[in-house]
Amino acid sequence: MKIPAKGFTHGGKFHADDVFATALLMIVRPDIKVTRGFVVPDGFDGIVYDVGCGMFDHHQEPRESRPNGVPYAAFGLLWRVLGAQLVGAHQARLLDENFVQPLDLNDNTGEQNSLADAIGSFNPVWDSGEDSDACFWRAVPFAKQVLENEIAAANAVNRADETVQNAYKNSKDGIVVLPDYMPWKNGLYKTDALFVVYPSQRGGYSAQCGTDYKTRRSKGPVRHWSRIFWNTGAGSTSRRRSCAKRAAWLSSSATPAVSLSPRKPKRMPLRHAAVPCAPPEGR
Numbered sequence: 001m002k003i004p005a006k007g008f009t010h011g012g013k014f015h016a017d018d019v020f021a022t023a024l025l026m027i028v029r030p031d032i033k034v035t036r037g038f039v040v041p042d043g044f045d046g047i048v049y050d051v052g053c054g055m056f057d058h059h060q061e062p063r064e065s066r067p068n069g070v071p072y073a074a075f076g077l078l079w080r081v082l083g084a085q086l087v088g089a090h091q092a093r094l095l096d097e098n099f100v101q102p103l104d105l106n107d108n109t110g111e112q113n114s115l116a117d118a119i120g121s122f123n124p125v126w127d128s129g130e131d132s133d134a135c136f137w138r139a140v141p142f143a144k145q146v147l148e149n150e151i152a153a154a155n156a157v158n159r160a161d162e163t164v165q166n167a168y169k170n171s172k173d174g175i176v177v178l179p180d181y182m183p184w185k186n187g188l189y190k191t192d193a194l195f196v197v198y199p200s201q202r203g204g205y206s207a208q209c210g211t212d213y214k215t216r217r218s219k220g221p222v223r224h225w226s227r228i229f230w231n232t233g234a235g236s237t238s239r240r241r242s243c244a245k246r247a248a249w250l251s252s253s254a255t256p257a258v259s260l261s262p263r264k265p266k267r268m269p270l271r272h273a274a275v276p277c278a279p280p281e282g283r
Contacts, residue, residue: 001082008035016119017104021049021078023140027148056074174195175194
């Protein structure tokens with residue numbers, strides 16, 4: 001969809017919905033000029049959203065909802081049209097599920113959402129005398145930075161997918177070894193990969209167990225960690241031996257995934273390095 005050079009949304013008190021919708025339009029078309037008001041000007045030749053009863057206004061009946069029942073707000077209606085061109089169809093769907101839908105739900109139902117509350121805090125308090133438009137334009141850059149971060153993360157997953165999938169093709173015994181730290185969950189979704197090993201950002205190596213997308217349970221028992229690090233060639237023999245010893249110690253715990261480094265435990269307590277198992281899908 002080609003975005004026109006002008007936009008119009010409602011004035012007065014603002015919410016995460018219209019703020020993020022504005023941020024999205026500015027990402028797609030940086031030179032867009034958005035005006036706020038209560039009545040759409042006659043003959044307005046730009047894009048109108050969250051007001052005016054057009055295709056990007058959700059304040060009309062019947063209200064449109066997603067197949068899962070979450071109603072659309074203006075941000076979601078715009079993301080549905082523009083998201084795929086920014087991150088691809090698959091990541092656009094995931095971002096809608098994990099990021100856009102909670103904000104749409106907040107706008108439509110009042111469902112608590114911390115990010116929406118943060119955006120709402122930019123509104124002037126009742127006795128401040130501040131101009132709501134000025135406050136709105138302080139909130140938009142904040143929302144734009146958050147949205148740009150989400151878009152960048154989604155595209156990072158897209159770039160990592162090929163490397164992850166190639167590593168999976170060369171994996172043995174369900175153990176996938178990655179050359180670098182990178183997002184891997186999307187690339188291994190619905191595969192039989194049990195563990196993923198990669199260089200840790202804290203030094204040494206990290207192992208994470210995959211999650212079965214049907215049961216959402218961990219695929220790999222922790223007792224195999226020592227075999228993982230001994231057989232994958234993760235570092236020198238002494239490093240593998242050190243990791244194997246740590247894995248043996250951890251085998252009696254319930255920790256499903258952990259960063260295993262050859263450092264001594266007193267320098268980096270292992271229990272503090274534990275991270276959750278992978279969710280069934282996503283980044």
